[in-house]
Amino acid sequence: MDFLPVKRALLSVTDKSGLPELARFLSAAGVELVSTGGTRKMLVEAGLPVTSVSDVTGFPEILNGRVKTLHPNVHGGILADKDNPEHVATLEKHGIAAFDMVVVNLYAFSKALEKGLPLPEMVEQIDIGGPTLLRASAKNFASILVVPDPAFYPEVMDALAQNGMKAPLALRQKTAAATFRQTSAYDDAIATYLAGA
Template sequence: MKVLPVKRAILSVTDKSGLAEFGRFLTDNDCELVSTGGTKKMLKEAGLPVTSVSDVTDFPEILGGRVKTLHPHIHGGILADKDNEGHMETLRDFGIEPFDLVCVNLYNFADAVAKGLDLKAAVEQIDIGGPTMLRATAKNFHSICVIPDPKYYPVVQKEIEENNGISLAFRKEMAALTFKLVSEYDAMITKYLSENDA
C-alpha cells in the first residue's frame, strides 16, 4: 500500500505535548480515536470523541494496568497485512477492526531511575504494552504507521493534508526510528538491572 488512509488510530502516550491538537486534527479528518488511561482522559477533556481500549477488547485493564493493550482485538488490528486477503478475512471472522496509526511513547524509565526509586518500584516503570505495540506497528509498516514521538505530529498532519494519507516512505522511516528507540529503551533497562542488586 503506497498511501495509507488514516481512519482508526490508537493514542497512548506518556508525553502529552500537542496531544489534544493532534487528536483534534485526526478527528476532523474522520479518524476514530482509541485510547487508554491518562491519554483518553486528556482527549475527552479536550471535547474529542474517544473509544476506550477496554471497549475494543471487551475486557478491563487488570493487574494495576500491567495488562490493557495485550489482546488480539488490539494486536490483530495492528499486525494484519491489509494487502493479504487471508489476513483481512480473519479480522472479519473475529470481528476485529484494523488500525491505521499507532501513536505511543513509553513510560519514562530514565526518570524513574533518576528519582532513585528502589528496584521493585523502578521495575514498575518498565513499559511492556507500549514497546509491544511499537514493535508490532513498526514491523507492519506496509499497512500501518507508527508515531513514537510528538515531534512527528506536524509531519503526519502534512502527509495527510497533502496525500489524503501517509506515504510508504514515511512509514518505513518511522519504523526504522521506532526499532532504534525501543532498542535504546531496552539497553537502558539492561544496564539498570545489571548494575543494581536485587
Template sequence: MDHLPIRRAILSVTDKSGLAEFAAFLHANGVELVSTGGTKKAMTDAGLPVTAVDQVTGFPEMLGGRVKTLHPNIHAGILADKDNPEHLTTLESFKLKPFDLICVNLYDFAKAAAAKADLKAAVEQIDIGGPTMLRASAKNFHSILVVPSPAHYARITAELKDNGMKASLTLRHEMAVETFKATSAYDAMICDYLGKA
C-alpha cells in the same frame, strides 16, 4: 500498499505534549480514536470522542494497569497485512477492524532511574504494552503508520494534510526505523540500570 488511508488510530502516550492538537487533527479528518487510561482522559478533556481500549478488548484494564492493550483484539488490528486477503477475511470473521495509525510513547523509565527509585518501584516503570504495540506496528509498516514520539506530529500532520489523509510508504518506513531506534534505546537503558542494580 503505497498510500495508506488513515481511518482508525490508537493513541497511548506518557508524554502528552501536543497530544490534544494531534488527536484533534485526526478527529477533524474522520479518524476514529481509541485510547487507554490517562491518554483517553486527556483527549476527552479536550472535547474529543474516544473509544476506550476495554470496549475493543471486552476486558477491563487489570493488574494495576499492567494489562491493557495486550489482547488479540488490539494486536490483530495492528498486525494484519492489509495486502493479504486472508488476513482481512480473518479480521472480518472475528468482527475486528484494522488500525491504521499507532501513536505510542513509553513510560518514563529514565525519570524513575534518575530519581533513585528503589528497584521494585523502578521496575513498575518498565513499559510492556507500549513497546509491544510499537514493535508490532513497526514490523507491519507496510500496513500501518507508527508514531513513536511527539517530535514527529508536525511532519505527519503536514503529510496527511497534503495527501488527503493518506500516509506514504516512505513515511511509514522512516517511522518504523525511528520506532526500532526508540525501543532498542529503551531496552538498552533498562538493561544498563538492572545490570547495575
C-alpha cells in the same frame, strides 16, 4: 500499499505534549480515536470522541494497568497485512477492526532512573504494552503508520493533510526505523540498570 488511508488510530502516550492538536486534527478528518487510561481522559476532557480500549477488547484494564492493550482485538488490528486477503478475512471472521495508525510513547524509564527509586518501584516503570504496540506497528509499517514521538506530529499532520489523509510509504518506513531505534535504546537502558542494580 504506497498510500495508506488513515481511518482508525490508537493513542496511548506518557508524553502528552502536542497530543490534543494531533488528536483534533485526526478527529476533524473523521479518524476514529481509540485510547487508554490517562490519554483517553485527557482527550475526552479536550472534547474529543474517544473509544476506550476496554470497549475494543471487551475486557477491563487489570493488574494496576499492567495489562491494557495485550489482546487480539488490538494486536490483530495492528499486525494484519492489509494487502493479504487471508489476513483481511481473518479480521472479518473474528470481528476485529484494523488500525491504521498507532501513536505511542513509553514510560519515562530514564526519568525514573534520575530519581534513584528502589528496585521494586523501578520495575513498575518498565513499559511492556508500549514497546509491544510500537514493535508490532513498526514491523507492519506496510499496513500501518507508527508514531513513536511527539517530534513526528507536525510531519505526520503535514503528510496526511497533503495526501488526503493517506500516509505515504516513505514516512511509514521512516517512523518504523525510528521506532526500532527507540525501543532498542529503551531496552538497553533497562538491561544496563538491572545488570548494575
